Amino acid sequence: MTTDAPPRPKARAPRGFQDRRADALATERRILTAVSRVYESYGFEHLDTGAFEYADALGKFLPDADRPNEGVFALQDDDEQWMALRYDLTAPLARFAAEQWDSLPKPFRRYAYGPVWRNEKPGPGRYREFLQCDADTVGSDRPEADAEIIAMAVEGYAAAGLPRSAYALRINNRKLLNGLLSAAGVNDAGQKLAVLRAVDKLDRLGPEGVTALLGAGRKDESGAFTRGAGIGSAATDAVLAFVEAGRDTRAGTLDRLAQVIGGSPEGDEGLRELSLISGALGRLGVGEDQALFDPSIVRGLEYYTGAVFEADIALEAVGERGEPVRFGSIGGGGRYDDLVARFTGQRTPATGFSFGVSRLAAALAAAGATGERTRGPVVIIALDGALMSEYFAIAGELRAAGVPAEVYLGTSGMRAQMKYADRRLSPAAVIVGGDELAAGTVTIKDLDLGRMLAESVADNRTWRDDRPGQITTPRGELVAQIRRIVEAAS
């Protein structure tokens, strides 16, 4: 027995890529629609760009001969130029704005949504393909532009269905810490980067851990050692006082920041910007609990030059085994004044925010905030192959009346067809056999009513004899009866 069948491929999605079915897609679409409406109400125009960009347009992560796929999914075009799937929506905007600058109304305000791709290690809530929804203003250096972006983000989360207590935007300004470090004599770029990384871990490691990372370094429980920034103890104290300057109100934090910032042109500039943002947020009606100043917010992206924003979600959720689930950041953004200049050489101030749509959808689903399952169509039971044309006529009538309907196209018996309608969560099934046809009637089963009545029926004999939720009506009343059932179901 030597059959040389070719090896069968294993049916599996690449890791970090997910299949999303109707329920998840409905949640995503609802979020996208709601957030887009908010962006449009502020005057942002819709823009879409292609999934690929030339790699040099995406920034410093140029594919090289050794590791062309580091961080991004890249491939070589037939003219040997490297192209890469976009890893966010900001870099393509910078490219577009630079390319079209002369023909654009300025400041240029656009929103965009779509998938982005990152070729990195996937984890829980971390995929290699996910949806973002961004709004950016290019060509305004007014802090009010930042404030408006923040206000839209806050409004967007509310529109997406998050309860007000479940999220907040935390706002910081890169210039504050930069100025503080200059004043403290820390000017080395590598050290500054290490300080940012240390500060970013405040919520996880606490002040002690951050102190260690600012100084000599830190050994974690597993024994791995992380080298510290190596700044002096005076600078360390200044940084700690700074990151712990957050207060309950924006004005309170500003006052405290003024005390600890140490006096430097850049730091003062940062303070002035935050102050203007604070004033604008007040006038835009953004509550103190929705947008607060938090000096420990860093954001990884190195291209941010001023204000930075991050949205945290505080939804309580538990996984399948009752363990608490953390969703982390569900959005972020900030000011990037140098990104367009990479192309044009001219400094072009810009600011924006990015919704993590996939994460937000996952969080909403896990928190049970979107319990609804998408309903199936009215199913026309195909009892008799000779009557198929009648079945399609019925489906057509229902569709014309605005009711989703489908004729069962399998070859199974009635039991399987009813099961099919049940699994699709259909509101109703239509049964037409020889009896109905002869009598000029149709039999309609209200599946929701049946689902309800089933709870009080223990034995199957009764269940089948009673035919709960089932009525037989004249053929002419079909559409009206179905409509009544469907409207009750929605």
Add this chain to the structure above:
RNA sequence: GCCGCCUUAGCUCAGUUGGUUAGAGCGCUAGAUUGUGGAUCUAGAGGUCCUCGGUUCGAGCCCGAGAGGUGGUACCA
């Protein structure tokens, strides 16, 4: 990238000291019920015991390497 743990049916898992034909629950398919979902009962289908190599008369079980997953850590434009 580094460290730990894990990998047996579609899913969750059990599998004795290394010993016959690898099991359970759930799910799936069908029947009990000529044209009726749920519940119940019955039956059936479903397996590269992650892969490769080694030890052994004999490996799901022991040893080695690799892959995948997972948790932590690093990185995250």
